[in-house]
Amino acid sequence: xxxxxxxxxxxxxxxxxxxxxxxxxxxxxxxxxxxxxxxxxxxxxxxxxxxxxxxxxxxxxxxxxxxxxxxxxxxxxxxxxxxxxxxxxxxxxxxxxxxxxxxxxxxxxxxxxxxxxxxxxxxxxxxxxxxxxxxxxxxxxxxxxxxxxxxxxxxxxxxxxxxxxxxxxxxxxxxxxxxxxxxxxxxxxxxxxxxxxxxxxxxxxxxxxxxxxxxxxxxxxxxxxxxxxxxxxxxxxxxxxxxxxxxxxxxxxxxxxxxxxxxxxxxxxxxxxxxxxxxxxxxxxxxxxxxxxxxxxxxxxxxxxxxxxxxxxxxxxxxxxxxxxxxxxxxxxxxxxxxxxxxxxxxxxxxxxxxxxxxxxxxxxxxxxxxxxxxxxxxxxxxxxxxxxxxxxxxxxxxxxxxxxxxxxxxxxxxxxxxxxxxxx
Amino acid sequence: xxxxxxxxxxxxxxxxxxxxxxxxxxxxxxxxxxxxxxxxxxxxxxxxxxxxxxxxxxxxxxxxxxxxxxxxxxxxxxxxxxxxxxxxxxxx
Numbered sequence: 217x218x219x220x221x222x223x224x225x226x227x228x229x230x231x232x233x234x235x236x237x238x239x240x241x242x243x244x245x246x247x248x249x250x251x252x253x254x255x256x257x258x259x260x261x262x263x264x265x266x267x268x269x270x271x272x273x274x275x276x277x278x279x280x281x282x283x284x285x286x287x288x289x290x291x292x293x294x295x296x297x298x299x300x301x302x303x304x305x306x307x308x309x310x311x312x313x314x315x316x317x318x319x320x321x322x323x324x325x326x327x328x329x330x331x332x333x334x335x336x337x338x339x340x341x342x343x344x345x346x347x348x349x350x351x352x353x354x355x356x357x358x359x360x361x362x363x364x365x366x367x368x369x370x371x372x373x374x375x376x377x378x379x380x381x382x383x384x385x386x387x388x389x390x391x392x393x394x395x396x397x398x399x400x401x402x403x404x405x406x407x408x409x410x411x412x413x414x415x416x417x418x419x420x421x422x423x424x425x426x427x428x429x430x431x432x433x434x435x436x437x438x439x440x441x442x443x444x445x446x447x448x449x450x451x452x453x454x455x456x457x458x459x460x461x462x463x464x465x466x467x468x469x470x471x472x473x474x475x476x477x478x479x480x481x482x483x484x485x486x487x488x489x490x491x492x493x494x495x496x497x498x499x500x501x502x503x504x505x506x507x508x509x510x511x512x513x514x515x516x517x518x519x520x521x522x523x524x525x526x527x528x529x530x531x532x533x534x535x536x537x538x539x540x541x542x543x544x545x546x547x548x549x550x551x552x553x554x555x556x557x558x559x560x561x562x563x564x565x566x567x568x569x570x571x572x573x574x575x576x577x578x579x580x581x582x583x584x585x586x587x588x589x590x591x592x593x594x595x596x597x598x599x600x601x602x603x604x605x606x607x608x609x610x611x612x613x614x615x616x617x618x619x620x621x622x623x624x625x626x627x628x629x630x631x632x633x634x635x636x637x638x639x640x641x
Numbered sequence: 642x643x644x645x646x647x648x649x650x651x652x653x654x655x656x657x658x659x660x661x662x663x664x665x666x667x668x669x670x671x672x673x674x675x676x677x678x679x680x681x682x683x684x685x686x687x688x689x690x691x692x693x694x695x696x697x698x699x700x701x702x703x704x705x706x707x708x709x710x711x712x713x714x715x716x717x718x719x720x721x722x723x724x725x726x727x728x729x730x731x732x733x
Contacts, residue, residue, distance in 0.1 A: 239693065241694065420701065639687075
């Protein structure tokens, strides 16, 4: 029995000290803390998913009807409690249960080994987990950048260590290569990456970083030329302690700006363009480097294919479970229906208190998968929705046969949200 | 005083933000973005961190002034009116 636990975003825990940010004005997004709900496709029957809050009862029944019959343990009902799920699990009532579950062969599986999850793992006897410092190091985009330069000595990506250095090299790169990309070492999705096309904008960014630098933040940024890509994709691997690798799946990643927006199976054309013997050789080299660093566990390696057909095998390493891996599992689960899963999210003002009404409206519109409909969406989360004025996120899987089918399914979902008076941001 | 350094009224700022968000969200948002001086930029239109940063840089260009980033806080995005006041103070 696996006991799955997640807390989001893991990247925050890996940053060492106070690091400057490219987008320093961040509203607290409390709904991200409930993203643990979407991990359920990674569970087998009998596994337990520990979530921050209990899933909506209607959603639980619906998922069970589709065949997802894992157990669930919600850690709190108190929405003002800001502790992460690992800390909540340490409360007496859960700790007793956890001890009992571990005594009968339970295995704690964290979304990622972080400074928050490691103490829990150790307390419950998972002594062979990878040290947090190793996990933090290999998850840094600095580590990926240095490895990329080892794999390809001609790679022009560099790490800058101050606002002044970023201005100096950024200006030089803009003149030499044209548009550039700046990345934070532990940025989450697109929130820690910006594209820059002019020296004026570079100076604005550097000014913002200099303000943070003066207040004691460390400025370390990755700088690279902007690449004209055709598509992004990711490979999911289980890296075993002895260094052997087990491929767990491949997915195409849809990116808006620089942020993740969806995962879906690769088209045969894209798979043929991306998955060359040389690509897999590089993936093996990356895994060897991870093993040499002392890492073992789940890995997601992001890659891309450029417009000119070149493959960039290492964009970044994510040494943890990943949303794309969840979609790979969803695809396996629904394969019998001859549909594919497009896993995405919508930022919306739909309130979680009206989730049942939303499910009913979606079913009535023929847009809920399994409710008499072979097309449609599977809503994946309820607590990621907002409440009151604050907007939240609706995570969903849209099942589709072809791209037209997918467009129709998503349009129907938007239509249902619109009819319920929910805004889509 | 040239046009760039003219005062940005809450009404003018509302219109600039609406037009900026419509452009940024082309292809995702299904309803037109309505912004008034009383709009809460975080809750009512769901401004995210990337949009906030991009908005700041664009407003610096439009206002012809550097915003005082040392003093800028999330509370300034609660109402367009508050943000307009902050921009005005930055220019003094």
